[in-house]
Amino acid sequence: MAGIQKFPVRSVFLYLVLIIFSKLSFGGSSSKHSSGFRLKLIPRDSPKSPLYPGNLTHLEKMERLIDFTKAKAELRRMRFHTSPSSSMFDDEKYIVALRRQAFYYIAEMKLGIPGQLIYLVLDTTADLIWTQCEPCVHCFDQEAPIFDPKASMTYSRVPCRDRHCSYGNENDYFTCLGGYCTYNLTYNNSLLGSTIGSSSRDYFHFYDDTSGYSSTKFNLFFGCSNYTTNLSMFIDPQNIISGVMGLNLSPLSLNSQLKDRIQGKFAYCVIPWDENFPFDVHALPFDFGDDVVLPQRKIPMEVSYAKVGDANEYYLDLRDISVADSHCFFVFGTFDPAPGEGFILDSTSPITMLTKNATKTGINVYDKVITKLRNYYQLQHLSPLLGPDNPTNYELCYKNKENFTDFAWITYHFRKSADYVVDAKFMNINYSGGFFCVALLGNDGPQTVLGLFHMQNMRIIHHATDFDHGSIQFYPADCAEDHF
Known part of the structure; x- marks a missing residue:
């Protein structure tokens, strides 16, 4: 085996922006037949990205990868190996790394009918889909207007009997209040922040690259956040992020909620970080359902x-x-x-x-x-x-x-x-x-x-x-x- 990778200054693959588009052939929440859709990834370091950080040296870009990798590892360790009463995780270098680089992928979509534009961080280790909502008692700043449930004809709060609202479990973050399901989700024992709000349902509209926002929609369970604290990863003068979209194995994640429609499948193919593949003109697809194709040979x-x-x-x-x-x-x-x-x-x-x-x-x-x-x-x-x-x-x-x-x-x-x-x-x-x-x-x-x-x-x-x-x-x- 031979070869060594060269990295152009203009692009590093990891920091990408996701714009959802594609072959979305299925409709509302009652549809059970399989179909597919595709996420379009644009490099974060491309000038076309809304998170373009400006000119960085090659060494600075490479060191960012190290900082963020270490920060994520520390978060995992804290999650599984630190007691709730612990006062650890006070190392500022991890907080800074997360604040600077946490936005791997951003999903652009509309929520409600008529649709209101929102941008969610796509996180393969997270479960709950959530976005900031009005009335926002305490929220981080975002450029796009905060989602207003009252302006959506299809928004509804989730009753406590909903199967996703497992508030009887000891380690869950749901609570039944006045017959409705609420949530209080903390990140690493609140040291990295929390989101509190109403468990909700509404239609999510994904972006179609050819026709824009079409009638394609999914009725999904999500968190309508009225109170967010200490989420420093979202604090930025030009922040467009309003919340998180989870993609892990939890029943709350996007892929789990759409499991029947996508046959439980999603796939991606990681384009090399090579000077022959300029990411500002060549995006990486992220496929779901029927768009996932197995090789012929x-x-x-x-x-x-x-x-x-x-x-x-x-x-x-x-x-x-x-x-x-x-x-x-x-x-x-x-x-x-x-x-x-x-x-x-x-x-x-x-x-x-x-x-x-x-x-x-x-x-x-x-x-x-x-x-x-x-x-x-x-x-x-x-x-x-x-x-x-x-x-x-x-x-x-x-x-x-x-x-x-x-x-x-x-x-x-x-x-x-x-x-x-x-x-x-x-x-x-x-x-x-x-x-x-x-x-x-x-x-x-x-x-x-x-x-x-x-x-x-x-x-x-x-x-x-x-x-x-x-x-x-x-x-x-x-x-x-x-x-x-």
Whole structure:
């Protein structure tokens, strides 16, 4: 395997804006036949993006990926491994990273009849769909008008008997008040904010790239937020965000609520961060239902997943990792699924993170993999950048050697001999200063996370068989060939 990735200053894939468009052939909430729709992704760093941050240096863009990856890992650790009374998570660097970069995807849509424009953060680790609503007792600023339920002919509050309003559960955030379902959702023990409001239903209209907002609509359960606090990730002078759209395994998420219509399927293909694919002109599709197409000739690798406790992320049964052709031979149980532990796939994490302390075995996975990579490049006689000579937060960086092509690759070995190979050209970041770094980070928490950097040129298909079980299929593809 050969090659190393080059990154143009003008575009970094991870920070994208989602505009929903497409082949939405189904109508209101009563329709049961399958159909599909597609999300159109535009790079966040493109001048066409409403979140365009302005000119950043190449190093600044790369370091943003590291900051946000670490911030997300700390959030997961806090969620599963911190008691409600804890006063931890006071490290300002995580708060700043989230405030600056939390908007991976933004979904543009209209809500109600007649439709009112809203923009929601698309989050594959979140459950509840919610948006700020009038009367807004305490809200963060947003450029678009706040959704007014009274102006919608189809808005309704949800009664306590609604199946989504599981207020009898000990760990739930719903409450029955005056016969209606209310919610109080906190993020990481309120340290990162909360949203409080009425559980509601109304029609969501998605954007059609050809005809604009058409009559296509879904009647969805969502949170109408009248009180938001401390959500610093949304505080920005030009903020257009009004809330969050969840895409995890919870029954409250968009994909779960539309499960019958989309056959439990959604898929994406990660276009390489390569100078040959300028993202300001080539968008990434995110497909649902009938728009998800299996390959004609290639047989996808399939890995099953099952819901783990109260966690709604996608946990996969990883058994081992190898560098080039050398296995690490991790002890059985190192990646066993458990809330906040094990191996998860996260399409909103930039860089892959390997745990430094696997709960059941205590093994430092990151150190073992890094050691194998260091030994590999030592045999290739590459010169490492050490101490102050390394301007990045990556541990392994090397001076480029003329005509060198023998870069290391990584393979993730799953149960039933399913091997996920990360091509060598998607293992490294090449800097303009004449050096490259291995794109891997260590996680002080017990979880290992497969990030988007290791998903480049891989089509990834989620297929839920029910709310608790399903599979994820992978197969190599030329993702740049995807067009609308």
